[in-house]
Amino acid sequence: MQSTAHDFKENVGTALADPNLQDSLAKLKVGFSERRRQAAERLPEFEALRDRARDIKNHALANLDFYLEEFERKVTALGGHVHWAPTAADARQIIGDLCKSAGARTVAKSKSMVAEEIALNEHLEGLGIAPIETDLGEYIIQLRHEPPSHIIAPAVHLTKDQVADTFLEHHAPLGFTKRLTERNDLVAEARYVLRQKFLEADVGLTGANFLVAETGSSMLVTNEGNADLSNTLPRMHIVLASIEKVIPTLEDAAVLLRVLARSATGQESSAYTTLNTGPRRDSDLDGPSQYHVVLLDNGRSSVLGTEMQDMLRCIRCGACMNHCPVYGAIGGHAYGWVYPGPIGAVLTPQLIGVDEAGDLPNASTFCGRCESVCPVRIPLPGLMRHWREREFERHLTPRAVRQGLALWSFLARRPKLYRRVTQVANRMLALFGRADGRYRKLPLAGGWTQFRDFPAPPAGGTFHAQWARHGGARVRP
Amino acid sequence: MSDTTNSARAQILNGIRRSLRRGELGGQQRQAVEQRLATPERGPIVARAQLPQAEKVALFCQWAEVNNATVARVEPRDVPAEVASYLARNNLPAEAAVAPSPLLGGYDWESQKLLVLRRGRAEGSDQVSITGAFAGIAETGTLVMASGPDHPVSLNLLPDTHIVVLRESDVVSGYEEVWAKLRDRYGKNNMPRTVNTITGPSRTGDIEQAMELGAHGPRRLHILVVRD
Ligand code: SF4
Numbered sequence: 019m020q021s022t023a024h025d026f027k028e029n030v031g032t033a034l035a036d037p038n039l040q041d042s043l044a045k046l047k048v049g050f051s052e053r054r055r056q057a058a059e060r061l062p063e064f065e066a067l068r069d070r071a072r073d074i075k076n077h078a079l080a081n082l083d084f085y086l087e088e089f090e091r092k093v094t095a096l097g098g099h100v101h102w103a104p105t106a107a108d109a110r111q112i113i114g115d116l117c118k119s120a121g122a123r124t125v126a127k128s129k130s131m132v133a134e135e136i137a138l139n140e141h142l143e144g145l146g147i148a149p150i151e152t153d154l155g156e157y158i159i160q161l162r163h164e165p166p167s168h169i170i171a172p173a174v175h176l177t178k179d180q181v182a183d184t185f186l187e188h189h190a191p192l193g194f195t196k197r198l199t200e201r202n203d204l205v206a207e208a209r210y211v212l213r214q215k216f217l218e219a220d221v222g223l224t225g226a227n228f229l230v231a232e233t234g235s236s237m238l239v240t241n242e243g244n245a246d247l248s249n250t251l252p253r254m255h256i257v258l259a260s261i262e263k264v265i266p267t268l269e270d271a272a273v274l275l276r277v278l279a280r281s282a283t284g285q286e287s288s289a290y291t292t293l294n295t296g297p298r299r300d301s302d303l304d305g306p307s308q309y310h311v312v313l314l315d316n317g318r319s320s321v322l323g324t325e326m327q328d329m330l331r332c333i334r335c336g337a338c339m340n341h342c343p344v345y346g347a348i349g350g351h352a353y354g355w356v357y358p359g360p361i362g363a364v365l366t367p368q369l370i371g372v373d374e375a376g377d378l379p380n381a382s383t384f385c386g387r388c389e390s391v392c393p394v395r396i397p398l399p400g401l402m403r404h405w406r407e408r409e410f411e412r413h414l415t416p417r418a419v420r421q422g423l424a425l426w427s428f429l430a431r432r433p434k435l436y437r438r439v440t441q442v443a444n445r446m447l448a449l450f451g452r453a454d455g456r457y458r459k460l461p462l463a464g465g466w467t468q469f470r471d472f473p474a475p476p477a478g479g480t481f482h483a484q485w486a487r488h489g490g491a492r493v494r495p
Numbered sequence: 496m497s498d499t500t501n502s503a504r505a506q507i508l509n510g511i512r513r514s515l516r517r518g519e520l521g522g523q524q525r526q527a528v529e530q531r532l533a534t535p536e537r538g539p540i541v542a543r544a545q546l547p548q549a550e551k552v553a554l555f556c557q558w559a560e561v562n563n564a565t566v567a568r569v570e571p572r573d574v575p576a577e578v579a580s581y582l583a584r585n586n587l588p589a590e591a592a593v594a595p596s597p598l599l600g601g602y603d604w605e606s607q608k609l610l611v612l613r614r615g616r617a618e619g620s621d622q623v624s625i626t627g628a629f630a631g632i633a634e635t636g637t638l639v640m641a642s643g644p645d646h647p648v649s650l651n652l653l654p655d656t657h658i659v660v661l662r663e664s665d666v667v668s669g670y671e672e673v674w675a676k677l678r679d680r681y682g683k684n685n686m687p688r689t690v691n692t693i694t695g696p697s698r699t700g701d702i703e704q705a706m707e708l709g710a711h712g713p714r715r716l717h718i719l720v721v722r723d
Pocket of ligand 1: 281331332333334335337338339360388391392393394395396484
């Protein structure tokens, strides 16, 4: 997918001015986070499971080469194939070739963030193969030619009415000419339309939540059942997964599954968790006759062993964005690429470069809620801070910020001058309407006050002046 | 394996090793990891499902209902009658695709004269399916299905209504017991092509985050928990 992360500031402006988006985000804030809290409270072992989940992922990452080779050995032993893709282009090529070898005209796809990452749909379309998104949210945004705005609820930015309009436009040629108003009717219509596509598809393409080295299984967690239709009905099943998805054993999967569903949607368990291992056996009555796993690196191996390694523990539950005040204000599209929210702010500069996505790590209030809910305890604010430092070192910070900081450091080293300047500035601030405790406009801070007021400190002079008045120790010049 | 795959594979594996500042795992380090793989360690035990069998079954039923499944507890001889009655109660056709399993074959379906059954995998037009289950997980009210000649996967997914026959003795505490049962049945280095775990009917929250049942899989999941 083409990134617009470099336009982050403009994207934010558009998002804040979109009333439909703001409605949807208001629901998101209460819905997901409240349900997660209740689910965590219902399970006394939840915190211990999070610790264990973190340790499992750390162990898997420290031995990643070993577990990937084990995984491959098991897949191959059962008649499946593993393909290694160092880059996004390699993965596109492999999948395109597999589809062509199957004579595919349509590919039933179940939601995969990695497929978004490598822009698979555009590639398949270029080969004359139609990719069909089957997750309801993905299907809706595919019809609207929009990117996903959330990693587990891709159409969360849309209202029911927008969905109704989209369906009317695209389903009318199929004979559905009535504009629907009820959610269950919309779901039923999509089910009917997509069912035909499932039955026709030549290839089913899914992602994977986990790859289990012990058994060579790919593991998928969904609520709709679309992934299961995708991996059962077509004659070829392709799994596209990034290398950090591999975990050692089924016991480890049990721990991760317990924290994943609760963190993502507050469910005790998602409706469907599926383990696929190899192609159908000779005596099976259904299932695909070919099973392929494409392992994508795309820069991940170079994160190992660095201070950013922790980001590779991510199990893509979405909790960090559900609890993020910045995501809650601007939604997912503003982040400009595949992964939004706090994890996106950490992952995107790594995957597409800090030049392109350097603004994202600044989209944080450092409130720490993301870290406090992350099921694998990724220190997200710390990782964002790290990018900020890297960005500053490389002078990618905007000139105004750099000049401001240079001025501040000049003054900070000259205490007398510093106090004189701040006294003047403090008096001038009074002119901007401090009477009601907030500034609607501030010089040099238009970016802040355009969307919210700046709280005014209580009157009484600068900090230094008050400190002196209250008998604090003198600052020696 | 072609040369390009070989080199792509080497590129990724060597990249990982370079980043981790070591070569291929060897010696004691390798032994420790192989050991961990051969004898999997369990994580923290979820206490709520550590119960005597009868209470485990009750917990299974409770969670299954929380997750929007319906449950009927029956004697083996009443299975066909409950199936027929469920279909009638819900105004569903008395026709179903049935898994060709010995377990299901053991019931007296002839006693239900109106019920038309077809053994085999599901077709797109089937409204109702009937299958057994490999296990039930008490912790969350989850069914476990293992694919094979006696249980085509499509029966779990295509029809609108899925009726499942689960024996009380197949109810276990958590995933860990399911894995043990799978290793017992299929061997340590083998798995069926597909293991589906199913918790309630298919659902979606993709339109305005409101839950709707029957997204792509079954809209109704009815579980017959059978005494044995
Ligand atoms: S960073 Fe943590 S909270 Fe965010 S999606 Fe990944 S696992 Fe979930």
